[in-house]
Amino acid sequence: MRQTAFAVLALLLFPAVPLCAQTQITSTIDPTKAASVLRIAIPSPEMTGVTFTDVDAPLFKPLTRDISESGIFAIAPLPPNVTITPEVLQRINAQLLLKLAVKKEGEDFVLEARLSDATGAPQFGKKYRGSAAALTRIAHMVAADLVRSLNGKPGPFLSQIAFASDRDGHWEIWLMDWDGGNQRAITHHGALSILPSWSPDNERMVYTSFAGGTSEMYVISRRGGARTRISTGLALNTSATFSPVSNDIAFVGSVAGNPDIYVIKDDGSNRRRLTTASSIESTPEWSPNGRQISFTSGRSGSPQIYVMDAEGTNVRRISFDGDWNDDATWSPDGEQIAYTSRVNGRFQIRVANLITGESRILAGEGSNEQPTWSPDGKWLAFQSNRSGKWQIYRMRIDGTGIEQLTSSGENKDPDWSKKSE
Amino acid sequence: MKKTSKAFAWTLVVVVLGLFAMACPKKPPIKTQPPVVESTPPPVVAPPPVETKVENKDFVQEPPQVKQETLPSDIEELNRVAQNRGYIKDAFFGYDESTLSADAQAALTASANWLKGDGKAYNLLIEGHCDERGTEQYNLALGDRRANTAKEYLVTLGVDASRIRTVSYGEERPFDPGHDESAWSKNRRDHLVIVGK
Structure with a gap:
């Protein structure tokens, strides 16, 4: 209840949230928890015109590895084939949800990454576009943006x-x-x-x-x-x-x-x-x-x-x-x-x-x-x-x-x- | 008398025959000796040294010519030969040391003598090497000091400084890839390399 109230307040204060929301997370997450690790759920990505093998090794693996090694996030395991609801997130004790959608446009891959808190309030959102050769770099960019959205610094992922x-x-x-x-x-x-x-x-x-x-x-x-x-x-x-x-x-x-x-x-x-x-x-x-x-x-x-x-x-x-x-x-x-x-x-x-x-x-x-x-x-x-x-x-x-x-x-x-x- | 003399004669015959009979089995070994004699011809071939002596007497100038032919024109081969024959000798160091031991001084003295004599047409590169027990960056500096210590010593022995270049390889190019004192002691060295004239 208290978290939802904060989130509503945050939405009122920052109506245009989709692409930048760096400070909001501190309003929805207990500061003592924010100082340690945040549990993040990452459901299977939505894919349009793309097979899982196209993007698993070059994109999702390095991205989830970066996130789990960030020192800021811990990945909360999701039960298979479950619809993500605030209740599910609560049950697995996830404070954040990262939704990924990837599609093909011509030769380019387009990745959409959206981060929300457990109540569904958006924290961060961004689109990334690049060739197959750029997929791993995109993975590191997403990780850097996620970490930066939370503590203002990008982490080592693009170094x-x-x-x-x-x-x-x-x-x-x-x-x-x-x-x-x-x-x-x-x-x-x-x-x-x-x-x-x-x-x-x-x-x-x-x-x-x-x-x-x-x-x-x-x-x-x-x-x-x-x-x-x-x-x-x-x-x-x-x-x-x-x-x-x-x-x-x-x-x-x-x-x-x-x-x-x-x-x-x-x-x-x-x-x-x-x-x-x-x-x-x-x-x-x-x-x-x-x-x-x-x-x-x-x-x-x-x-x-x-x-x-x-x-x-x-x-x-x-x-x-x-x-x-x-x-x-x-x-x-x-x-x-x-x-x-x-x-x-x-x-x-x-x-x-x-x-x-x-x-x-x-x-x-x-x-x-x-x-x-x-x-x-x-x-x-x-x-x-x-x-x-x-x-x-x-x-x-x-x-x-x-x-x-x-x-x-x-x-x-x-x-x-x-x-x- | 006659009987005794006859008897004596018979016994003589018997004894002599007996001696013959005993001697007979010994003959074959004697016969086998000739092959041994036949196998000795190699010593007979030995004389050639005498022939070369004659040549040496005839051509007094030849020895230096022969020596020059053995110095290969290929610089790598020359270095191999010069190291094998001790014309130039690498100098070895103690652990984390860059001062010259008595052995190292002797090696460099021999090298200086060659560089001032038969090798006076050549220049020298001194490579400073270290064992792997140090750190890479400090060892590059240590190898530089080792190479220059040898260079200074050669110069004091009369080798022109302008003929000597130095380079440090630190621990980058060990001579022995092992990881024990036997390998390390080989790797702590100034390696002397003959370079172009």
Whole structure:
């Protein structure tokens, strides 16, 4: 009764609900429940001129997987062949209902998605149109829109993970969707190409390739095509990473065997040296606001994580546990750093809170390295050799929900796109 | 007397016959010896060394020529031969180390001698390699330091710095794909590669 009253009030306040209703859900759903997971019912889709096999694997499976992994929704199982009524929804304890209808118009598929609460009050509605090849992208778009309609943020469903793979005989730079789908090669150097890193606008990647006989930095569009070599005048040119706020690239350069952290503009101009110690420095990574850079240094006698201001000043050590730490990467809110930490002779992912100084290990089998945060800060992708080969995995930041994303050849160096879409 | 002498003569005959009879079975083994003698001709073929000695005396300049012919023109084959014969030697490192051990210094000294002598027409690429126990990104930097440590040492031994290039492969290209110390110790190295003139 109370819920219905709220819904009626919501309808009066927002008469034109069908396509945007982001705030209404808070008026119909108990706020304490909204903070945890919402139970959502998803009946079999209505199909016109489309067979279930046309759309099951490319559309419904990834969509329901996204929804169930969103951390916001839990799918409430529906009894088969039942007409959906408010009573049915109440019986299965569903707070939301997602109705899907898909039809074919020429070569295009048209998907209509409508979200309503248990009383039938509309929360969200949108039409999506695309070719058969676009169906999986549509699935991720629907999931992103659903999550955004509830908490204002799109979730990780449209983000991309760049990585290196040797499946075609050489290490090349590849891309995949957040769930491991749609894996495709971006480079075709036929050489050793590794360590991709996204630009903040998700349009480009910088990486290291030995295509010219020695290691050099290249920039390439996410769509592939021509690559640009960034001439640094230094050796190594590894661990390159775009600044989140400018067109600077931080990287490891070396003169006469002394690797240090350098910054250079993406057109190859204005090279600056940030570290000057005689020890080995490696693996720079910008803080999300671009004001600080974390890096690895052997200055204490073993590789440890340090943070400095983006000008190279104010250096302080932040890792004290583990005899080999590397691969530091900042959470999107800048409060945590995940890194590779050797514990009892095995590499594990460690997450350190920069405010409290505390850290925790996300333990797993095998060696686990190179963590990278999802743009919503709720997931970490990393590489592990637990299967006997290097593969890329994904887990929640509490270490649960581990899923293997790659399986062809060996795969490593994951870097999650900085933007959600 | 006659009887005794006759008897003596008979006994002699018997003894001699007996000796013959005993000796007879021993003959076949003696006969089998010739095949053994026949199987010895190979030693007889041995003389050729003498012939080559004669050649060496006749052509004093020949040894260096022979040596040059064994250096293949194909650069990969040349590297194989040079490594096999120890003209150039890879330098090995301790775990997370980039300093040169006595063995590594000896290997580089041998390499420097060849580079300054018979190999003076060639340039050198030093590849720095690491074992898999470190992390990929730090190991790329460590491999760079290892390669440059060897380069500096070769330069102090008189090899022109302009002839030496370095590259780090970190842990990307292990020599031994195994996952034990036997493999790791092989993978922590500066690999010396002869490159074009």
